[in-house]
Amino acid sequence: MTTKLVHAVVNGVLGGGVYALMAVGLTLIFGVLDVINIAQGVMVVLGAYLSYALSVHLHLDLFLGLLLTVPAMFIIGVVIQWAFIRPLRGRERTSMSLLACYAVAIIIEGILYWAFGPNSITLKASYVTSSVHVFGFYLPYIYLYGFAMAVALVVALYGLLYRTLFGRSIRATMQDQTAARLIGINVNRVAALTFGIGVAVTAAGGMVFGATSGGINPNSGYDLISRLLAVIILGGLGSIGGALAASVFMLTAEAIVDIWQPTWSVAVFYAALVVVLTFRPRGLFGRQEARAQ
C-alpha cells in the first residue's frame, strides 16, 4: 500500500506540472484583465494540434516545435484580445467577456474540425512512451520534462513580473487600471501583451497534454476547462505560483483517491476545492496576496 501511495503522490506531482502548464495562462489573464478565458481549454487543444502539425508535416521534435508554436499562439492571443476583449467596456465587461471567449472557443473548435477532422490524435516521440527507473518507480520522461518546464515557466513569469519594467506595468495594471493610465502606462498595450503571453504559455501546456493523453480531438477542451478553472480558483485567482501549487495538490488528491475508488477521483477534485475555499476563501495564494507580492 505504501508503494501505491508513493506512486500516487509521484503521479500527482508530475501530472500537476502538466496542469500548471495549462493553467498559468488562464490565471495570468484573469489577474491582469479580469477576464475568465473560457476558451482556455480549446487553446490547450489548439496548442496540441499546432505541435501535432509541426511534428507530422515538418518532423519537428515536440519541444523544438515550441519555438514556433509559442510565438504563433502569442500572436493569436494578441489578435483575440484586440478583436474580442478590448472593445468590451462597462460594468458587464467581465460577464460579456465570457460570451466573447465562448465564441472564440467555438470558432477555434470549428477550424480544428475543418482542418484535422474528428478522429483523435496523439503526439508521438521517443520520450513520450519511455521512462526512467528511480527508486523502484518508472517515471515517464514526458512528465518529468513537463514538470521541469512548468517550474521554469513559473520562474520565468515571476521574473517577467517582478524584474522587468514591463512586469511593473503589468502589476500596476493588475492593481488599478485607472491609476496605471494616470502614470502613463499604455493599459491597452499591456492588456494585449498579457493576453498574448497567457495564450503563448498555453502552447507548452497543449503540447505536453497532447503527448500525455490517450488522444484528443477538437472537442477535448471542454472536458478540461472546468478542471483548469478549479485549479486557478484554488490557487488564488491571478496567482501564478498558486496555479502550480493547486495543480499539484489536486492531481495528487485525485491520484490517491484513484487507488481505492476511481469513480470518486473526479469528485474529489472539486470537493478539495470546496473544502479549501471554506477555510481560505481566496484560495491558497489569494488575489490580494498575489497582487501584493
Add this chain to the structure above:
Amino acid sequence: MRPHHARFLSLGAAACVAAALAGCSSGGSSNSSSSSTPTTSTKAPIVIGTSLSLTGDFSTDGVAFQKGYQLWVRDVNAAGGLLGRQVQLKVLNDASSPTQVVSNYDKLISTDHVDLTFGPFSSKLTTPAAAVAARNGFAFIEGAGGAPSVFTTPANQAAHNVFDVSLPIQDEMVPFTDWVKSLPASQRPKTAAYPMAQDPFADPPVQVAQTMLQAAGVRTVYSKIFPAEVPNYTPAADNVATSGAQMVVLGSTDVPTVSAFMKAFEQQHYVPKIFIAAAGPDQGSAFTGTVGTGNAAGMLVPNAWYPGSPNAQSQKMVTAYLAKYGGTPSGINADVAEAYAVGQVAAQAIQATGGTVNSKIISYLHSGATLSSVQGPVKFDSLGRNLQATVFIFQWQNGKFVQVLPAGAAGSVKIVNPKPAWAS
C-alpha cells in the same frame, strides 16, 4: 461613441459567428446533411432522420456511422430506391450529448416529419433517443445500442420499438473467456485486471467475463470502474500496471481510452500477456493511427463484423466503401457496417410492409422474420435484441485486423498469444 460601436460590433460579430459555427460544430444544434441522389421518380422520397455524434467525444464513431448510412442510401438509390421511392437521409449533430440527442429526435419527428428514424451512436445516446421515438410511435432501428439498459427501459418494454441489428454486448466476451478457459494450465493466465469505464456499454461484458474467469480460477487482482471521458487516465492505468496482472480486460468505449492505457502500460514497462478491450481496437485506422500499427499487435476486441468477412453483402459493401472513401479494408471502422446493416434491415421491413407505417414495421420486425445484413442474419426477440448475431473476437496481427475466435470457425486464423511487446 466609438467604444460602444466597437463593443456592439465585436459582440454582434462574435454572437453571429458563434451561432453559425454552433450549427456545424459542438453547439449541438441541427446540421442537416442530405445524402440524396437525383430523384428518378415522381413519388415523394422516403425521408429518414438520424442524430449522429459528428463532434464531441464520440465523433470518430459518429462520422463512421454517417459514412455507413450514406453508403447505404447511395446503394439503395442506385438500385431504384425503395418501393419506387428515393431515400433521403437527414442528419443532425448531437455533439455526443444525451440531452441534444433528445432534442434532435424531437425535431426530426415533430418538425421535420421524417418517415423513419435510425439510431445514433452509443448505448448512452440510444437510450434517451429511443424513448422519444417510442413516445411518437416510431420504430427505432439502430446499430450501436447493445447495452442491456437500452432494451429494458420502461419505454421499450411498453412500446417494443427498439431494434438493434448488432449483437447484444452483454455476452460479447464469451468466446474470449471460453478460449482462455480452454488454454492448457501452463499457458492460462493466473491473474486478471478489469478496469472499466463508467458507461452502459463498457461494463456489462467485462463483468460477465470477470465472473466466468473467476469461476475458472483466474484470480482478480484489479476490478474498478473509472469515470468515462476524463482527461487523465494515467492513475487508473498505472494502478493496473502495478497490479502486475497477466491479463487485462478493459471496459472501454473509444480509442482514446484504450490508447491512454496502452501508453501508460508502456511507460511502466508492463506488457500483459493478453489484452482485450470492449471497444476501440475495432475502429480501423482511427485506432492504428493513434496507437501505432506496431503497438496494435496482439490487441483483441469483440465484434460481429470485420472487413474480411466472407459474407457476400459485406464484401460488396467493403468494395463500395473503398471506392468512395479509399484506404484499406483493415482501416474500415466496424461502425460503418453497423450503420449499413441498420439501413438494410429497414429496407427489408419497408419492402415487406409495403410502406413506411411505423406500427406495421414494428409488428413485422417482431414477427420472427429472419433478415439479412452485412453483419449476418438478424432476428429480433420481444425487446429488439438480435438473437441471430454471432460474436467473434478479432485481433491486430501485422497491421491487419483478423478474426481469431471462436477457434476453428470459418474465417478464424491462429491467435497471437502472448501479446507482443510494445513496439515504440
